[in-house]
Amino acid sequence: MTPRRRRMLTIGLLIAGMALATGLILQAFEQNLMYFYSPADIAAGKAPPDRDFRIGGMVVEGSVQRDPQSLAVTFELTDYQHQTTVQYTGILPDLFREGQGIVAHGRLDAAGQFKAREVLAKHDENYMPPEVAASLKKAPPGVRP
Numbered sequence: 001m002t003p004r005r006r007r008m009l010t011i012g013l014l015i016a017g018m019a020l021a022t023g024l025i026l027q028a029f030e031q032n033l034m035y036f037y038s039p040a041d042i043a044a045g046k047a048p049p050d051r052d053f054r055i056g057g058m059v060v061e062g063s064v065q066r067d068p069q070s071l072a073v074t075f076e077l078t079d080y081q082h083q084t085t086v087q088y089t090g091i092l093p094d095l096f097r098e099g100q101g102i103v104a105h106g107r108l109d110a111a112g113q114f115k116a117r118e119v120l121a122k123h124d125e126n127y128m129p130p131e132v133a134a135s136l137k138k139a140p141p142g143v144r145p
Contacts, residue, residue: 034053035053035054036054036056036103037053037054038056039055039077039078039082039083039084040079040081040138042055042082042108042112043081048107049108053106054103054104054105055084055106055114056079056102056104057077057101058080058099058101059075059100060075060076060077060098061099062098063075063076063098064098070089071089072088073087073089073092074086075088075098077102077104081138084114085114086104086106086114088104088119090119092119092121093120095121096119097121100121102119102120102121103119103120104116106118
């Protein structure tokens with residue numbers, strides 16, 4: 001093999017290796033990406049049933065049901081257009097309460113209920129996650145509190 005062919009082969013292998021590494025990095029990034037959906041998006045069928053995502057909205061007044069025998073909690077989440085049932089097992093944040101904005105991470109089950117793995121509550125009365133604020137702005141006039 002001539003030196004020129006050897007150099008061309010080396011450069012070709014380096015380019016192929018870099019392309020493979022870039023493809024693997026992009027694939028890993030896509031698998032770990034966490035999208036946000038509102039209850040209206042879930043009702044419209046836009047949320048993926050087979051992967052984790054975030055859902056945000058306001059906890060509906062009177063909807064929180066706690067199981068006295070365990071840490072299981074079920075509540076309704078709304079963007080003032082649609083409601084989604086959220087089920088969570090674990091200790092809720094101290095700031096979690098009805099009428100407050102939250103973001104939950106998890107996925108939909110076969111029945112269309114959201115199974116949360118993590119629930120995050122806003123940290124003061126002036127803060128609302130940007131995704132939740134944007135989805136609540138889409139609510140029809142006169143429906144928001």
